[in-house]
Amino acid sequence: MRMDKLVLVLATLALAAGLYVSNIQIGVTLGQELGLTAKYVDGPLPITSPDAPIWGDIEAKEVELGPQLTAAPWIHPEPSVRSLRVKVIHNGTWVSFLLEWNDATKDDKMLTDTFRDSAAVMLALQPGAGQCMGTPTAEVVIAHWKADWQRDVNEAFTDISELYPNFWSDWYPFAVGSPPYTLPDLMNLSAAKEYFAGWYAGNPLSTPLKLTPVETLVAHGWGTLTTYAYQSFIGRGIHDGAKWSVVISRPISTGQADPPWGDGGPVEVAFAVWDGSNGEIGAKKGVSLPMPLSLEKPTKPTAVTATVTVTETGVEAAPPVQNQALIIIAIVAAVMAFLIIGIILPGRKKKRGSAE
Amino acid sequence: MPEVFNWQIDRQMNYLYEAPRPRRQFAGVFDLNKCIACQTCTLACKTTWTSGRGQEYMWWNNVESKPRGGYPLTWDLKLMETLGEQKWEGKRYAGKTVFELEDRPNKENPVAGYFPEDLDYAHPNLGEDEVSGVLETEGGYFPTIPKPLWMFYLPRICNHCTYPACLAACPRRAIYKREEDGIVLVDQERCRGYRYCIEACPYKKVFFNLMTRVAEKCIACFPLIENGKIPRCFETCIGKIRIAGFISKPDNPQPDNPIDYLVLIRKVALPLFPQSGTEPNIYYIPPINVPLNFLRMMFGPGADNAVKTYRAVMEKARQNGLENLDDEDLKLIGLVTLANSTNRIVHRFRIIRETLEIVGYDEHGGELVKVPISEPKYVREFYDQRLKVYRHNIT
Incomplete structure (x- = not known):
């Protein structure tokens, strides 16, 4: 083998090895740093109370959110909520x-032309599903809290008269009496449903009677998001003028689309936030990386709360210092490979060319 | 990205999906020379489909005045803005369609477009009856021929495009095109109200229902179509400007199909903004009193020929009489006369030269309607002996 080819092969091998090691280690490191543990609480949970005192005792984990760049509509580089x-x-x-x-x-x-604020928690039903809304062979279950649904729950279904205070309509074919027509009266008419096509078709977004602001959905890849027949999440959100506080809850075991908690997990979890003012809806959102979530064992009530964790059944990872060392080695290897390919080899060719 | 053939721009183009043409394609022809903006079509649609709570602002069918009007506001100008300066080379469009435009403001959407503001829908008849210039300074009070000022009415519904932009833009594939008739529908159960379709539709004919919070659009009255009947807005057109039917594949036009004859054979009916690339299936006979530059922008390079043909046939009929027209010209006049004279879909037609009539048939060959191409003419005496009065109007 000629010398330059040998160098090229070695450089390629070094690059591949470097990237492989760095990918693995970066993944593990991120998983560790972003991992969550659900703290065990002895007693009833504030399942719809974001302002319950107990939350003050729990340490918060800051989760970074970034743009969704995997699926169309794929370019939305600036979600306004970044953490x-x-x-x-x-x-x-x-x-x-x-x-x-x-x-x-x-x-x-x-x-x-306006969009809702909303937030979602995604739980993988099989390992590996936490990336990108699941895969064809690994499903996710998603809890999607919506600000407009919260308004519907708090103040009854948002009527046109609330959206447009000066609104007036003389007549509806399904209405009786005289205007102004109020929504509850209209909705209660048997003929009304035929004039609300989404509601008639059974679309949960269109249903005027909302029992919870949280919708339970399942997905097995992009574009497959579907309202789940068994609605298991509930919750509530409040806005204090500067921030949203939203609690989303669910029984650990429902018999339907349960994450594989097993002996406390971990299961993959990811989060997303949509800022309506920024035109965010659907795939346009701020998303987190998937991370492991474990349930703290009741026998260890003083264990670490929702912070960095390596669980008993979780990923076996090297200590952080070692991870960082491996990443540095990988990056150095990659840089060396590029140097060899980009500078040394062309230089050799040029010299040889000039000699000829 | 798959390539498809768009006959209206005479070339292959990129589309998000491989999109074989449906088995049949619903289509319509609107003769703009006859529209009087009575809005009967608009109200027929309104009372049939959009009279619910949350649909108040919604007009699946609307009639707007050109060049000033537009619903939603300035939708056509914004489409032109989105596309930017592009070129036709003869009948071939050398520019970029909404599926091909890489340099576009809404990069997150796979289809170039813009998102209308709430208020853009608030004045559906803004600009109604406004003419192209200023009456006082441009000779409007004492018009000459050709007229220095102009305007015309443009009735619009969903174009049930062969390559729908709304369908391509929906990440959930909640919009579909029916194989049996090419009608484009929003799945009301699957839609999640993302509204990428509204941004993508060049004609802005997808709407957001404020109560159900999902998208809705013209459904071409498919329950009627399925029963061999024409949509409500066609049926109620009192100016008889509308012809509903099915258009054949562009390489196989049927001379006795009304839509094929006007669109593919005589080429007097043209698509609206064909440069969008969606291959819209509502075709317009352009108004003959409007400057060709404007018509070329709006209906593509076929505008010159369409106006010339239509004008020539009408002129011949006026000067020589219907009985002296050749068969082809008689068919053209016959079809715009037949229009929506029946509430059934006319699949085939035939003229009867002897009686100067046109006959429409259903898809099984059954006769649906027979219409005189020329209305019977009665001339009365200037002085009525019986009533002992002079008449002012004797025909």
Whole structure:
């Protein structure tokens, strides 16, 4: 083998090895640093109370959010909410997430050109599903809290007269009596449903009667998000003028689309936030990396709370110092490979060319 | 990205999906020379489909005045802005379609477009009846021929495009095109109200229902179509400007199909903004009183020929009489006369030269309607002996 080819092969091998090691180690490191543990609480959980005193005892985990760049509509580089404070607790029967993020504008009305604030918790039902809304062979279950649903729950279904205070309509074909027509009266008419196509078709977004602001969905890849037949999440969100505090809760075991908690996990969890004022909806959102979530064992009530964790059944990872050392080695190897390919080899060729 | 053939721009183009043409494609022809903006179509649609709470602002069918009007506001100008300066080379579009435009403001959407503001829908008839210039300074009070000022009415519904932009933009694939008739529908159960479709549709004919919080659009009255009947807005057109039917594949036009004859054979009916690339299936006979530059922008390079043909046929009929027209010209006049004279879909037609009539048939060959191409003419005496009065109007 000629010398330059040998160098090229070696450089390629070094690059591949470097990237392989760095990928593995970066993944593990991130997993560790972003890992969550649900603190065990002995007693009932504040499953719909984001302002319950107990949350003050739980340490929050700052979760970074970044743009979603994997699936169309794929380019939205600037989600306005870049971090989320997460607290998780459980009592052996229920698990509750408290999500808090800064957002000065409360977007809970849907006009033609306005979008809702919302947040989601995604739990993998099989290992590896936490990346990208699941895969064809690994599903996720998603809890999606929506600010407009919260408004519906708090103040009854948002009517046109609330969206447009000067609104007036003389007549509806399904209405009786005379204007102004009020929504509850209209909705109660048997013929009304035929004039609300989404509701008639059974779309949960269109249903005027909302029991909870949280929708339970399942997905097995991009574009497959579907409302789940068994609605298991509940919750509540409040806005204090500067931030949203949203609690999302669910029984640990429902018999339907349960994450594989096993002996306390871990299961993969990821978070997303949409800022309506920034036009965020659907794939346009701030998302977190998937991370392991474990349930703290009831026998260890004083264990670490929702912070960095390496669980008993979790990923076997090297200590952080060693991880960092390996990453540095990998990066140095990659840089050397590029130097060899980009500078040394062309230089050799040039010299040889000039000699000829 | 898959390539598809768009006959309206005479070339292959990129589309997000491989999109074989449906088995049949619903289509319509609107003769803009006859529209009087009575809005009967608009109200027929409104009372049939969009009279619910949350649909108040929604007009699946609307009639706007050109060049000033537009619903939603300035949708056509913004489409032109989105596309930017592009070129036709003869009948081939050398520019970029909404699926091909890489340099666009809404990069997160796979289809170039813009998102209308809430208030853009608030004045559906803004600009109604406003003419192209200033009456006082441009000779509007004492018009000459050709007229120095102009305007016309543009009735619009969903174009049920062959390559729908709304469908391509939906990340959930909640919009679908029916194989049996090419009608484009929003799955009301699957839609999650993301509204990428509203941003993508060049014609802005997808709407957001404020109560159900999902997208809705014209459904071409598919329950009627399925029963061989024409949509409500066609049926109620009192100016008889509308013809509903099915258009054949562009390489296989049927001379006795009304839509094929006007669109593919005589080429007097043209797509609206064909440069969008969606291959819209509502076709317009352009108004003959409007400057060709404007018509070329709006209906593509076929505008010159369409106006010339239509004008020539009408002129011949006026000067020589219908009975002296050749068969092809008689068919053209016959079809715009037949229009929506029946509430059934006319699949085939035939003219009867002897009686100067046109006959429409259903898809099984059954006769649906027979219409005189020329209205019977009665001339009365200037002086009525019986009533002992002079008449002012004797025909």
